[in-house]
Amino acid sequence: MSTSPHGRYWIRPRPLTGASWAGRRIGILGGSFNPAHAGHRHVSQWMLRRLNLDQVWWLVSPQNPLKQARGMATLDARLDAARAAARDPRILVTDLETQLGTRYTVDTLEALRRRYPRTRFVWIMGADNLLQIPRWRGWTRILGRMPVAVFPRRPYSLKALVGKAARRYLRNRVPPRDAGGLPARSAPAWTFLDGPLHPASATEIRRKGWWAGR
Numbered sequence: 001m002s003t004s005p006h007g008r009y010w011i012r013p014r015p016l017t018g019a020s021w022a023g024r025r026i027g028i029l030g031g032s033f034n035p036a037h038a039g040h041r042h043v044s045q046w047m048l049r050r051l052n053l054d055q056v057w058w059l060v061s062p063q064n065p066l067k068q069a070r071g072m073a074t075l076d077a078r079l080d081a082a083r084a085a086a087r088d089p090r091i092l093v094t095d096l097e098t099q100l101g102t103r104y105t106v107d108t109l110e111a112l113r114r115r116y117p118r119t120r121f122v123w124i125m126g127a128d129n130l131l132q133i134p135r136w137r138g139w140t141r142i143l144g145r146m147p148v149a150v151f152p153r154r155p156y157s158l159k160a161l162v163g164k165a166a167r168r169y170l171r172n173r174v175p176p177r178d179a180g181g182l183p184a185r186s187a188p189a190w191t192f193l194d195g196p197l198h199p200a201s202a203t204e205i206r207r208k209g210w211w212a213g214r
């Protein structure tokens with residue numbers, strides 16, 4: 001147990017280890033969640049349906065290596081807000097990168113594979129991150145290790161689909177009609193889903209002063 005910054009007690013989210021996750025289909029949505037919003041829930045629920053997932057784990061990052069620490073609320077405050085925003089029993093809010101001691105996604109995915117060797121994971125991200133992923137450490141190892149599902153996001157989708165990552169892995173793209181089989185595929189394999197856009201953005205929420213997380 002630990003205390004949240006607001007004084008309430010909560011049990012630290014700790015996905016079970018070992019055999020209980022064998023064969024399960026889990027989507028991983030990594031993010032700063034500064035704060036979590038309805039867009040994260042929308043993306044997760046579409047992925048649950050379209051990829052036939054059992055659960056989506058929100059990986060609340062201690063610190064995105066490409067973002068400034070300034071303006072980032074504490075991990076506890078972001079976890080609390082994410083738990084309030086998830087509102088779906090199939091979405092599990094986690095501090096897995098803290099538990100695993102990783103900061104870079106490539107290291108996180110490798111540690112997850114070791115910890116859950118028989119679980120079928122899919123890395124989930126919005127189109128903005130498909131555009132940006134060539135700047136992540138070891139990005140080709142990420143795409144080479146885990147199937148990836150991308151959700152469209154304005155105004156990034158078209159640019160992302162002609163970007164460096166999409167071009168490099170053009171032959172590994174899976175059409176949305178076959179997305180249900182993505183968790184069972186070996187990497188590299190990725191899909192760009194065709195679900196309805198969601199306008200929510202954490203930048204916009206902070207700009208409007210709606211997030212008081214510290």
Ligand SMILES: Nc1ncnc2c1ncn2[C@@H]1O[C@H](COP(=O)(O)OP(=O)(O)OP(=O)(O)O)[C@@H](O)[C@H]1O
Binds near residue numbers: 035126129151201203
């Ligand atoms: N409205 C949305 N539509 C599609 N993908 C989204 C949306 N909101 C967030 N995501 C995706 O969720 C993941 C985590 O996002 P993040 O926590 O950075 O939220 P954000 O709204 O993008 O925040 P910020 O504006 O601070 O960058 C990323 O892969 C991002 O692309």
Ligand SMILES: O=C(O)c1ccc[n+]([C@@H]2O[C@H](COP(=O)([O-])O)[C@@H](O)[C@H]2O)c1
Binds near residue numbers: 029033104106
């Ligand atoms: O590993 C990297 O180099 C890297 C660089 C930038 C972002 N990421 C990851 O991308 C995910 C989305 O981050 P964000 O801040 O856009 O929500 C989150 O899990 C970050 O840890 C990872």
